[in-house]
Amino acid sequence: MNRMQYPKFTIIMRGYTFQEADTILQALEGFEDQFAVEVTLNTNGALSQIEKLNRSYGSRILIGAGTVRTLKDAQNAYEAGARFLLAPHRLTKEVIDFAKAKGLIVVPAAMTPSEINEMFEYGADIVKIFPANAVSPKFFKDVQAPLGQLPLMAVGGINERNVQAFFDNGASFVGVGSGMFDSTDIKSCSILGLRKSIARFIQKVSEEAAQ
Numbered sequence: 001m002n003r004m005q006y007p008k009f010t011i012i013m014r015g016y017t018f019q020e021a022d023t024i025l026q027a028l029e030g031f032e033d034q035f036a037v038e039v040t041l042n043t044n045g046a047l048s049q050i051e052k053l054n055r056s057y058g059s060r061i062l063i064g065a066g067t068v069r070t071l072k073d074a075q076n077a078y079e080a081g082a083r084f085l086l087a088p089h090r091l092t093k094e095v096i097d098f099a100k101a102k103g104l105i106v107v108p109a110a111m112t113p114s115e116i117n118e119m120f121e122y123g124a125d126i127v128k129i130f131p132a133n134a135v136s137p138k139f140f141k142d143v144q145a146p147l148g149q150l151p152l153m154a155v156g157g158i159n160e161r162n163v164q165a166f167f168d169n170g171a172s173f174v175g176v177g178s179g180m181f182d183s184t185d186i187k188s189c190s191i192l193g194l195r196k197s198i199a200r201f202i203q204k205v206s207e208e209a210a211q
Contacts, residue, residue: 006105006126007036010086010175012066012155014040018049020186025057027194034202038066038086038175041073047080054081064105071095078102086155086175088130090115093122107153111135113143116150126151126173133157137165144170160201164208176201 011028013021021039028035039049046065054063064084065077074085074095084105085095091108099106100123109128110116119127129135132154144150154166155175163174178186180201185193 006084006173007034007062008173009034010036010038010153010155010173011180012038012040012175012177013043014066014177015043016049016186018045018052019189021049021053022056023186023189023191024181024194025053025061025063027191027198028061029195031198031202032060035198036062036064036084038064038084040066041069041077042067047076050077050080050082054083058083068095071098074098074104078104086128090119091122091124096122096124109155113147116143116152117147120150126153128153128155128175129171131156132166132171132174133162137162137169137171139169140166140171141169160204163205167209 011024013024025037039046043049050063050065057063058081062083064086065082066086068074068077068085068087071094077085084107085099086107087109089109096106105125107126107128108119108124109130110119116127129152133156140152151172153173153175154171158166158174158176159179166174181194181197185197
C-alpha cells in the first residue's frame with residue numbers, strides 16, 4: 001500500500017480493552033474504505049490486540065500501531081502484523097528505513113516547517129501534525145505555501161465540527177480519537193451506537209464539504 005491508498009480517516013484506539021476495540025471494528029462494516037484503525041502501543045495488550053484484530057479484520061480494514069517511538073516499537077508492531085506506524089514525534093531515519101524496508105506506511109509527527117521537511121527527507125509517507133488543535137487549520141495552508149503540497153495528517157482535537165476546516169486548508173488525512181464516539185457505547189460495546197456515531201461523522205463531513 002502507498003499513501004495514495006491510505007484512508008482519509010484514522011480511528012485512534014487508546015486504552016481500549018480488546019472487546020471494546022473489536023466492537024469498533026465490527027461497527028465499521030460498510031465504512032472500511034474510509035477508515036484505518038490504529039491501536040496505540042501504550043494500550044494494555046496492544047500487540048496482542050493488533051495481532052487478533054488483523055486475524056479477524058485485516059483483509060478489509062487497515063490496522064496499524066500508534067505511539068510508535070523507537071526501533072523496537074516498530075519491530076514489535078511489524079511482528080504483530082501492523083501495516084502502518086504512527087508516532088507522536090519525529091522518528092529517526094533508522095526507524096523510517098525499517099518501516100520502508102518492511103513495506104509499512106510510516107507517519108512520524110512534526111510541529112514546525114523544519115521538522116516536517118526533515119521527516120519527508122527521511123522518507124516518511126505522511127507527516128502527522130500533532131497536536132493539530134494547537135496550530136489551527138490555517139497552519140496547514142501556511143506551511144505548504146513555501147514547502148509545496150504535502151501529505152499531512154491532522155491529529156489532536158479533531159472532531160466532526162472542525163474536520164472539514166483542516167481539509168479545506170490542505171490537510172490530506174485526519175486522526176480522530178475517542179471523541180468520535182459516545183463513551184457509554186464503547187463501555188457497553190454497542191455496535192449499533194458506534195455505527196450511528198460513525199455514520200453521523202461521515203454525514204457531517206459530507207455536508208460540510210458540500211457547502
